[in-house]
Amino acid sequence: MPEAITCERERESSVLLAKEKNQMSRLRGAQQETVDSLRGFKAPKSEATVPYGLLRAARKSGSLNLTSRNLTEVPANVYRLNVDTPEEARGDASFSSSDRWWEQTDLTKLLLSSNRLSGLSEDIRLLPALATLDLHDNRLQTLPTALGELRDLQELRLSHNQLKSLPVELFSLKKLRSLTLQQNLLEALPEEIGQLEALTQLDLSDNLLTELPSGLGRVGRLQNLQLCRNKLIRLPESLALLTNVKLLDCSGNQLSHLPACLSQMAALEQLYLRHNKLRQLPPLRAPKLKELYVGNNQLESVSGEQASDWSALSVLELRDNKIRTLPEQLAALVGLTRLDLTNNDIGTLPAWLALLPDLNILLLEGNPLRGIRRDLLTKGTKEILQYLRGRIKEEPDGAVDTPTAMTLPSQAVVDVRNVKALKSLTYSDRKAESIPEQLFAAAADVAVTSVDFSKNLLSQVPPRLAEMRDCLTDLNLAFNRLNACQLLCSLPNLLHLDLRNNQLRDLPSQLKNLSKLHSVVLNYNKFSAFPEVLYHMPSLESILLGNNQVGGHLDPDRLMALSRLSTLDLSNNDLLNVPPRLGLCTSLRCLKLEGNPFRTPRAAIVAKGTDAVMEYLRDRIPADQHTLTAASS
Incomplete structure (x- = not known):
């Protein structure tokens, strides 16, 4: 009997213990639920998009760089940078003389380029001291009207976005000096653009403009006007009022005639009219005109x-006209x-x-x-x-090759006149293995645009050419012994490059960095294939590859992507076939194929010239490929 009582008590104790455990478990669960229920009322702790240290530094310097931070919107604390009291002011801390938050500087420079911004808040008005605002390379489709309240803004960069229109308020910025809008979707500009009285630089290239407002003529201080690659069919007569413009670029439009008023642009020094439909030029009496580019038109005479x-x-x-x-x-x-x-x-x-x-x-x-x-x-x-x-x-008197009485030809290492007056550096036909240092020394303080080191014995590109990277546009290294040209990739402003008669077998892939290059001459080298990098250079207008050993496959579809290519010289190479789709490269006006071992087209057709060859190639394209090409275009 006592044993039964003992067993019964043990069972009761186990039941009580189990109940206590269950109760404790419920209490812990209730506490957890209580904590979880409060989370919705607390601000989530997430990493700040813009590090606070960067904002604090911006208060001191007046400049904030948020380039390439993958931003989809501008954080509110950026707009309120000079409005809200900084965190350090609310903390219990002492400050050194170099960390006084109350001595902050108004933000004057805000860089937001290369992000994913699709819009900009009206809160931009909270940064009224901005002088520079960089928004290029984003996804902006509209701009806030509050931009018009940035009365001190001097530079506004909006290129490479998706803007279709501009708010009228933008044109009330009386201090704006530079406005860049290239690579957008603008179809028209308002007349109010004439209110930008301080503007000196305006870039509207690569848009969808079909005409310009007459109000543009009221931007009297304008010096640089970029209008290339739009759909302009005419220029307004009001351009005559732009008497301070030095550079006018209207390339890549649909201009069939030009207004005579261009002669009244007295300060004009550079005029670009490439790739239009001009049949004749108007009188151009601009007294300071130094450079005139009218290539790829339909001019029959000058x-x-x-x-x-x-x-x-x-x-x-x-170039690329019909002048006889x-x-x-x-x-x-x-x-x-x-x-x-x-x-x-x-x-x-x-x-x-x-x-x-x-x-x-x-x-x-x-x-x-x-x-x-x-x-x-x-x-x-x-x-x-x-x-x-x-x-x-x-x-004639004063022939150019006659040496002066004071200087022997062998002593004329540096033509100082050419260097300083013509910005040209020439050391040609000297059979030299290197370029004298004194030649570069003479050009140290000159913005040299043209260099001619042809007909020497150079085995490498002179390293000191890199010193001219900001200004050099024409480089002639023909008739040397070059087998590599890597250094040329550091000359981003080159327009024309002559490397004929060297020992080159290939071109470096970094050459595609020469985004402005128009012509490259590679005749008489040792190329066995079409250089791959040339397919990646859409600015090219002329490729001369004659007298090499180019064979293998020529890719017509990739050549078609070079929309500006008008001259292609592949004469005297080892081409065994010519792809018929090459005939679809409609931009080509000069195609040289003679001297290759292919059987078709026949030599008689090649001898008739480019038009006959292109027509022959097009006729050999299968009908289904024609249809596919038309559909893709």
């Missing part, structure tokens, strides 16, 4: 009267340094070209020239001019 107005001209580009003759008045352009006549219909080369004292670049590829050996054209400007001088009966 009148002597027009040429007489170009007295200050140093660069004249007439040159007016003798061009002989009076004593300052002309570059004349590009590529791909025209010139049959006879006038001898008076040899009398132009400063002419150092003469481009003649793609013309049906008669009376001059073809091999002479590949030897460069100097040989062509020497040939033309031989045709002149009487050598």
Whole structure:
């Protein structure tokens, strides 16, 4: 009996213990539920998009750089940077003389480029001291009207966005000096643009503009106007009022004529009219005009009267037109340094070209020239001019090759006049293995734009060329012994590059960094295939690869992507076939294929010229590929 009582008590104790455990478990669960229920009333602790240290530094410097931070919106504490009391002011801490929050500086520079911003808040008005606002390379579709309240704004960068229109309030910014809007979706501009009285630089390139407002003429301080690659069919007469504009770029539009008022732009120095539909030029009496680019149009002639107005001209580009003759008045352009006549219909080369004292670049590829050996054209400007001088009966006074009484030819290492006056560095035909240091020393303080080191024994690209990376546009390294050209990738402003007659087998992939390069001459090298990097250079207009060993596959679809390519020289190579789809490269105006071992097209068709070859190739494209191409375009 006592044993039964003992067992019963043990069971009761176990039941009580189990109940206590269950109760404790419920209490703990209730406490957890209580904690969880309060979480909804507490601010979530997440990592700040903009580090607080960066904001604190911005209060001291007045500059905040938020470039490439993957932002989808601008954090509120950025807008309220100069409004809210900083955290350190609320803390119990002592401050050194270098960390006084109450001595903060108003934000004057805000950089938000290369993010994913689709909009900008009206709170931007809380930063009224901004002088620079950089929003380029985002996804902006609209702009807040509050931008008009930034009365001190001087520079506004909005390029590479998706803007279709601009708020009128933007044009009330009286201190705005620079406005960049390239690569957007703008179809029109309001007349109020004329209210930007302080504006000196306006970039509207790569948009969808079909016309310009007459109010643009009221932007009287404008110096640089970029309008390239739009859909402009005319220019407003009010451009005559822009008497301070030095550079006007209207390339890549649909202009069929130009207003005569361009002659009234008295300060104009550079005029770009490439890739339009011009059949003739108006009088251009701009007294300071130094560079005129009218390539890729439909010009059939240049009148002597027009040429007489170009007295200050140093660069004249007439390539890819239909010009047959040159007016003798061009002989009076004593300052002309570059004349590009590529791909025209010139049959006879006038001898008076040899009398132009400063002419150092003469481009003649793609013309049906008669009376001059073809091999002479590949030897460069100097040989062509020497040939033309031989045709002149009487050598003119003050011939360019005559040394002075004070200087022997062997002593004339540096032509100081060319370096300083023409911004040209020339050391050609010296059979030198390196370029003298004194030559670079003479150019140390000059913004050299043209370099000619041809006809030497250079085995590498002179390293000191890198010192000219900001200004060099023309480089001639032809007739040397180069087998590599990696250094050229550091010259981002190059427009023309001549590497003919070297020992190159390939080009570095980094050459695609030369995003402005228009022409590259690679004749007489050792290329066995079409250089891969050239497919990645959409700015190219002329590729000369003649007299190499180029064979293998030529990719016509990738060549079609080079929408500006008008000249392609593949003559005297090892091409076994020509892909028919090459005929779809409609931008090509000069295609040279002679001297290759392919069977089709036949030599008789190749001899008829580019149009006949392109038509032949198109006829050989299967019908289904034609349909596919049309659908994709």
